[in-house]
Amino acid sequence: MIDKTTDQSQAVKFLVIAASFVVIVAGMKAxxxxxxxxxxxxxxxxxxSPPYFWLQEKGIPKALSMLIVIFAFLFVISIIGLLIGTSINDFTSKLPLYETKLRSQMQGVIAWLTEAGILEKQINLNEMFNPSSVFKIVANTLNEVSGxxxxxxxxxxxxxxxxxxxSSLPLKLKKMFVDPETSIKRVNSISENINKYIAIKTAISIGTGLLVTIFLIIVGVDYPVxxxxxxxxxxxxxxxxxxISLIPPLLLTIVQLGFGDAIIVLIGYLIINTIMGNILEPRLMGKGLGLSTLVVFISLIFWGWVLGPxxxxxxxxxxxxxxxxxxxxxxxRWFAILLGPEKTE
Structure with missing residues (x-):
C-alpha cells in the first residue's frame, strides 16, 4: 500500500513538473x-561586469566606471553596426546576381560530371540544393538581429x-536565506562558472572572428567583416x-573567385576553428563546462523555436x-552529467 502511494506521488510530481515546463515554455514563446x-x-x-568592477578596484568612482564601460560598449557596437549595416544592404541587393552565378557554375559542374560518366543523368539543381535559400536565410537573420x-x-x-x-546582490542574499553563508557560496560558485564560460567563449569567439576577417581579406572575398x-x-x-558560418562565405567564394579559392577558404576555416575551438578553448575552459553534441543540436532547435534567431x-x-x-x-547533478560531453571522467 505504501509503495503504491509512493508511486502515485512520484507520478503526480512528474506530471506537475512536466505541466510547469510546458506553461513556462509557452509563456516564454508568447x-x-x-x-x-x-x-x-x-x-x-x-x-x-569584470571591466566595470576592475575600474572600481583601481579607485575610479562607480558612476565614472559605469560611464566608461557604457561608452566603450556603445563605441564598439556603433563601429560594428556601421560596417555590418552597409555590408548587409549591399549583400542583400546583390543576392539575385549571386544566385544566378552560383546556379550557372553548379550546372557546369553537374554537366562535366555527367559527361565524365560520374553521374548517370543530369540532376535538377533545385531538387538537390537551392543556393538562394542559404543566402536569403543569412540575409534575413542578419536583418532581424540588426533590427x-x-x-x-x-x-x-x-x-x-x-x-x-x-554589487548589492550579496547583501540581499544574506537577508533572503536562513543559512546565508552556504547559499552565498553556492550562488558565487554558479556565477563564477557562468562568468568563466561566457568570458572565455567570448574571447575565443572574438579571436575566431578576427582571424576569419583577416583571412578572407587576404583571400579577397567580399564582405570579410x-x-x-x-x-x-x-x-x-x-x-x-x-x-553554418562557413557556408555563406564558401558559396560566395565559389561565385566570386572560383572553386580553387573556395577550397582555400574551406581549409582556412578548418585550421582556424581547429586551433581556436579544439585546441585553445578546451585548455582554457577546463572540465565541466562542455555539452554533448546532441544536446547542442537539440538546444539550438529548442531555443531557436522559442526565442527566434x-x-x-x-x-x-x-x-x-x-x-x-x-x-x-x-x-x-545526474541530469547535468547527461547534458555533458561524451567523454567524462
Missing part, C-alpha cells in the same frame, strides 16, 4: 519580444540597472555554428547556465 532583449542585456552585462538593436535604448537601460544591482562577425556570433554554438545564438550559453545550476546540487 513573451519573446520582452525576453529576447532581457537575455541579450543580461549576456552583455555579464561580459561588461533588434532598434530596442537599443531599452537594452542599454537594462544593462545599466543590472550592473548596478550586482560581415563573415567575421557571423563567425564570432555562431562560434557560441559549438561544432554546428562553425559549419537570437535564441539560436544564445542557445548554448543558456543551456550551459542551466547545466551549471543543475551541477551545483546533488539532487540534480
Amino acid at each position: 513573451a519573446e519580444s520582452i525576453i529576447v532583449p532581457f537575455l541579450l542585456a543580461l549576456f552583455i552585462a555579464i561580459i561588461a 533588434l538593436f532598434a530596442n537599443g535604448f531599452l537594452i542599454l537601460l537594462m544593462i545599466i540597472f543590472m550592473l548596478l544591482e550586482v 560581415l563573415w567575421g562577425v557571423l563567425a564570432f556570433a555562431l562560434n557560441f554554438i559549438p561544432t554546428i555554428g562553425s559549419i 537570437i535564441g539560436m545564438l544564445l542557445s548554448v550559453p543558456l543551456t550551459i547556465t542551466i547545466k551549471i545550476i543543475l551541477d551545483s546540487s546533488e539532487e540534480t
Whole structure:
C-alpha cells in the first residue's frame, strides 16, 4: 500500500513538473519580444561586469566606471553596426546576381560530371540544393538581429540597472536565506562558472572572428567583416555554428573567385576553428563546462523555436547556465552529467 502511494506521488510530481515546463515554455514563446532583449542585456552585462568592477578596484568612482564601460560598449557596437549595416544592404541587393552565378557554375559542374560518366543523368539543381535559400536565410537573420538593436535604448537601460544591482546582490542574499553563508557560496560558485564560460567563449569567439576577417581579406572575398562577425556570433554554438558560418562565405567564394579559392577558404576555416575551438578553448575552459553534441543540436532547435534567431545564438550559453545550476546540487547533478560531453571522467 505504501509503495503504491509512493508511486502515485512520484507520478503526480512528474506530471506537475512536466505541466510547469510546458506553461513556462509557452509563456516564454508568447513573451519573446520582452525576453529576447532581457537575455541579450543580461549576456552583455555579464561580459561588461569584470571591466566595470576592475575600474572600481583601481579607485575610479562607480558612476565614472559605469560611464566608461557604457561608452566603450556603445563605441564598439556603433563601429560594428556601421560596417555590418552597409555590408548587409549591399549583400542583400546583390543576392539575385549571386544566385544566378552560383546556379550557372553548379550546372557546369553537374554537366562535366555527367559527361565524365560520374553521374548517370543530369540532376535538377533545385531538387538537390537551392543556393538562394542559404543566402536569403543569412540575409534575413542578419536583418532581424540588426533590427533588434532598434530596442537599443531599452537594452542599454537594462544593462545599466543590472550592473548596478550586482554589487548589492550579496547583501540581499544574506537577508533572503536562513543559512546565508552556504547559499552565498553556492550562488558565487554558479556565477563564477557562468562568468568563466561566457568570458572565455567570448574571447575565443572574438579571436575566431578576427582571424576569419583577416583571412578572407587576404583571400579577397567580399564582405570579410560581415563573415567575421557571423563567425564570432555562431562560434557560441559549438561544432554546428562553425559549419553554418562557413557556408555563406564558401558559396560566395565559389561565385566570386572560383572553386580553387573556395577550397582555400574551406581549409582556412578548418585550421582556424581547429586551433581556436579544439585546441585553445578546451585548455582554457577546463572540465565541466562542455555539452554533448546532441544536446547542442537539440538546444539550438529548442531555443531557436522559442526565442527566434537570437535564441539560436544564445542557445548554448543558456543551456550551459542551466547545466551549471543543475551541477551545483546533488539532487540534480545526474541530469547535468547527461547534458555533458561524451567523454567524462
